[in-house]
Amino acid sequence: MAHLFRDLSLGHSKRESTPPLQQQPPPPLTMPSKLLTTVDLPPSPLGQLTSQLTDLDLRLSAYEIFVSVSRTSASKPISYNSSTANNDNSPAHNHSPSSPALQRSLTSQAASKMKKALGLKSPGSGSKKSPGSGPGSGQGKNRRALTVGELMRVQMRVSEIVDSRLRRALLRIAAGQVGRRIESVVLPLELLQQLKVSDFTDQQEYDAWQKRTLRVLEAGILLHPRVPLDKSNAAAQRLRQIINSALDKGLETGRNNESMQVLRSAAVSLASRSDGSFLESCHWADGFPFNLRLYEMLLEACFDINDETSIVEEVDELMEHIKKAWTILGINQTLHNICFTWVLFHRFVATGQSELDLLYAADNQLAEVAKDAKATKDPEYANILSSTLSAILGWAEKRLLAYHDTFDHANMDTMEGIVSLGVSAAKILVEDISNEYRRKRKGEVDVARRSIDTYIRSSLRTAFAQRMEKADSSRRASKNQPNPLPVLAILAKDVGELAVNEKRVFSPILKRWHPFAAGVAVATLHVCYGNEFKQFISGITELTADVVQVLRAADKLEKDLVQIAVEDSVDSDDGGKAIIREMPPYEAEAAIANLVKVWIKDRVDRVKEWIDRNLQQEVWNPQANQDGYASSAVEVLRIIDETLDAYFQLPIPMHPALLPDLMTGLDKCLQYYVTKAKSGCGSRNTYVPTMPALTRCAIGSKFQGVWKKKEKTPNSQKRNSQVATMNGDNSFGVPQMCVRINTLHRMRTECEVLEKRIITHLRNSESAKVEDFSNGLVKKLELTPSACVEGVQQLCEAVAYKIIFHDLSHVLWDGLYVGEIQYSRIEPLLQELERNLLIIGDTVHERVRTRIITDIMKASFDGFLLVLLAGGPSRAFTRQDSQIIEDDFKSLKDLFWANGDGLPAELIDKFSATVTGVLPLFRMDTDSLIERFRRVTLETYNSSARSRLPLPATSGQWNPSEPNTLLRIVCYRNDEAASKFLKKAYNLPKKL
Numbered sequence: 001m002a003h004l005f006r007d008l009s010l011g012h013s014k015r016e017s018t019p020p021l022q023q024q025p026p027p028p029l030t031m032p033s034k035l036l037t038t039v040d041l042p043p044s045p046l047g048q049l050t051s052q053l054t055d056l057d058l059r060l061s062a063y064e065i066f067v068s069v070s071r072t073s074a075s076k077p078i079s080y081n082s083s084t085a086n087n088d089n090s091p092a093h094n095h096s097p098s099s100p101a102l103q104r105s106l107t108s109q110a111a112s113k114m115k116k117a118l119g120l121k122s123p124g125s126g127s128k129k130s131p132g133s134g135p136g137s138g139q140g141k142n143r144r145a146l147t148v149g150e151l152m153r154v155q156m157r158v159s160e161i162v163d164s165r166l167r168r169a170l171l172r173i174a175a176g177q178v179g180r181r182i183e184s185v186v187l188p189l190e191l192l193q194q195l196k197v198s199d200f201t202d203q204q205e206y207d208a209w210q211k212r213t214l215r216v217l218e219a220g221i222l223l224h225p226r227v228p229l230d231k232s233n234a235a236a237q238r239l240r241q242i243i244n245s246a247l248d249k250g251l252e253t254g255r256n257n258e259s260m261q262v263l264r265s266a267a268v269s270l271a272s273r274s275d276g277s278f279l280e281s282c283h284w285a286d287g288f289p290f291n292l293r294l295y296e297m298l299l300e301a302c303f304d305i306n307d308e309t310s311i312v313e314e315v316d317e318l319m320e321h322i323k324k325a326w327t328i329l330g331i332n333q334t335l336h337n338i339c340f341t342w343v344l345f346h347r348f349v350a351t352g353q354s355e356l357d358l359l360y361a362a363d364n365q366l367a368e369v370a371k372d373a374k375a376t377k378d379p380e381y382a383n384i385l386s387s388t389l390s391a392i393l394g395w396a397e398k399r400l401l402a403y404h405d406t407f408d409h410a411n412m413d414t415m416e417g418i419v420s421l422g423v424s425a426a427k428i429l430v431e432d433i434s435n436e437y438r439r440k441r442k443g444e445v446d447v448a449r450r451s452i453d454t455y456i457r458s459s460l461r462t463a464f465a466q467r468m469e470k471a472d473s474s475r476r477a478s479k480n481q482p483n484p485l486p487v488l489a490i491l492a493k494d495v496g497e498l499a500v501n502e503k504r505v506f507s508p509i510l511k512r513w514h515p516f517a518a519g520v521a522v523a524t525l526h527v528c529y530g531n532e533f534k535q536f537i538s539g540i541t542e543l544t545a546d547v548v549q550v551l552r553a554a555d556k557l558e559k560d561l562v563q564i565a566v567e568d569s570v571d572s573d574d575g576g577k578a579i580i581r582e583m584p585p586y587e588a589e590a591a592i593a594n595l596v597k598v599w600i601k602d603r604v605d606r607v608k609e610w611i612d613r614n615l616q617q618e619v620w621n622p623q624a625n626q627d628g629y630a631s632s633a634v635e636v637l638r639i640i641d642e643t644l645d646a647y648f649q650l651p652i653p654m655h656p657a658l659l660p661d662l663m664t665g666l667d668k669c670l671q672y673y674v675t676k677a678k679s680g681c682g683s684r685n686t687y688v689p690t691m692p693a694l695t696r697c698a699i700g701s702k703f704q705g706v707w708k709k710k711e712k713t714p715n716s717q718k719r720n721s722q723v724a725t726m727n728g729d730n731s732f733g734v735p736q737m738c739v740r741i742n743t744l745h746r747m748r749t750e751c752e753v754l755e756k757r758i759i760t761h762l763r764n765s766e767s768a769k770v771e772d773f774s775n776g777l778v779k780k781l782e783l784t785p786s787a788c789v790e791g792v793q794q795l796c797e798a799v800a801y802k803i804i805f806h807d808l809s810h811v812l813w814d815g816l817y818v819g820e821i822q823y824s825r826i827e828p829l830l831q832e833l834e835r836n837l838l839i840i841g842d843t844v845h846e847r848v849r850t851r852i853i854t855d856i857m858k859a860s861f862d863g864f865l866l867v868l869l870a871g872g873p874s875r876a877f878t879r880q881d882s883q884i885i886e887d888d889f890k891s892l893k894d895l896f897w898a899n900g901d902g903l904p905a906e907l908i909d910k911f912s913a914t915v916t917g918v919l920p921l922f923r924m925d926t927d928s929l930i931e932r933f934r935r936v937t938l939e940t941y942n943s944s945a946r947s948r949l950p951l952p953a954t955s956g957q958w959n960p961s962e963p964n965t966l967l968r969i970v971c972y973r974n975d976e977a978a979s980k981f982l983k984k985a986y987n988l989p990k991k992l
Contacts, residue, residue, distance in 0.1 A: 046292035149163075173185065291330050519564070648761040
């Protein structure tokens, strides 16, 4: 008997020497209230039972096993209640310091080796209630130190009545099983045999106990056997029938009862089957998962019932006794490690995750599990390990995949512990269980880094989605306020704050497992915002204030995110390139630039359309236009100003960068205006007539002259038709053309003003830099100034040659030197010229006046010389006429000199040089003139004296040394010698 149960008092002293604890009804066998209100408790991964056993049933059965296997050598208390140490009536107070009871109490107050190994803190004396003050421990002066058995009873919430009844039954079992070890006994079977109705308070209590015991027997032998059962096993069928019948009608447990004998026979027969691992044991409680659930109940008893987050200080000695149940439950160290890990973790969760010691203890215990996983290849263990770790990892990942919802700066320690636990579980699952991992080289899979990477990306995606909803709500709430921010602008600000908070709060924790945690975080946020931003960009059709706000916000966000990524990856092998590659640029600046370019094009097109519309209405009338220039030009410059103001009011960060595009567009618009303003006004060549055919002069003959149309000359047709058109259009009169000249001059001046105004805008631009002012090309109009200068030049020439060759043609061509020279001198031409010069002086801007009068002077000199050298057969000159011609030309020059009030003398001399050089030829005698012509011609054409003189081509470039000029003077020389020479040399007729 002693061999079967050594001291069934479980450490109690003899009944007569130790007062019994005050009997109380058993406490409710439920979890404390905090556990009941805790949500999201993970289900036990140790397996679900198919029987109807409750947690209470399992706990009582586990306690029965614990009591049956306990071994103690003496009745020695193992804890000391400090609250009774100074009570004279307390038994503990009567112990001397050297007594066994006090020694055990002092030892138990020291730090537990197990708690120290798990990283659990040991509270100071009196800091927490002793289990001795719990249910069933007695009150007041009856309080005393507890033994191992008493501690376990209290911890498992078993009443003294139940405990006493169990011990009596075990004594009876021991009496009938002399020499047998407890593991060779089917305990529920023996308890059914030994306990009778008389051992219970009433029949109802007994019936409940008997049903529980039968269900335990059923669960351990039939439903979850260690050795699998054959469906046709006769003993199993008999046992199942008896148990089903007993559960329905009850069971007579007398020794000679036939049903009891069949039950015993069948149960022992089935429990005695062996798989070779426990040859001397009865397998009634060591099948999975029944054994694990029972063991879980024993391990739960290590937690102080008065402080559900704390493991009792006596856990070392308590665990020593719990481990004695391994033989019955089929538990070994590896199973213990995984079960204890689960119990620690489950208690941490069940108590509201408030006690970090439990979390770190579970993580530390998981380190032992990792060692076991590498060394143990048992498939049954692998299944338990996998389900347990999966449960832990699943719970952890539920929080870590959205850690922004679970943690903040106040509970970072909790997060770090959960991350560590989750990563440890994941590493074991992947490295020691996963077949996929085994197929790869271990260096290819960094489980911790991959896990953290997943948590970061998942949580930030969730956080981003929440920020989106928040931004949308904020937008809706502020829609009635002035200038509400667009959603994506709000979102960009929120995401930026999220990134900063991530870097400051979470990344330092996660960096322990992932060196670039912050980089991964901002890359994820970059992609999330980028997806929304791309959709936004694709729907943009015009540049609005909201659009620019979003684009600028996106650009700032991107710069901030990239900066965090770069800083986080500075020590990486690739310098952060891998992270940056995950962040394809938003190209917000490019999007802004594109939209601004569209805006610029639209504005430029509108300006051009406006120019066309207003030029069609422009009359170019000096009386209708203020200050002598066109009102359309004033409007053009005004709309250019407005366009520039609108451009610099755009809320964009790159005014200087895109200004050249706008300047180019406006420049082309102004150039277009200049082109349109001078269009149709003609040029010098428009009015200068075609050179007539070279003929011999003939006084009185009606020969075709220079002022008659040449029907077969295309250029002549073009010019004359243009002149005819202009002659019939008032908008191309001399006053109107002068207004055009003034307009182009004013526009040239305003270009300089415009450029200065642009500099002022640039200085007020937020993004302007020093180089924007030093680089003059940014603010310059390239085309318009030169177009204005060229336009003024062209129009001045056109006006000059129009006056001389068109408006005054009746005076010049039809009057000057026609017939008798002394009766057709230059005075009428001078009068008309003076009248026109007065008109021009009153109309043209003073800064342009000299230029246009100079051109009129040049045109009059050209016309004068053209009359002398190509005036047609109605004109003929003698040597005596030369003085009249020279006097007339002097009068013409004096008109422009105007007694010093006109053009400068040196300017007049410059442009009269050609006429001045030709006039002396009219003084030469005919023979000398012919001889000079012959010599110059031979020199020019390299002809010998004996050959026929070539006919010089008409170049129009008159010169006293030019053959054609000399020949024309000979042609217009009115004497016989000239006629003979022309007849002989060129056979020129007197008639055409």
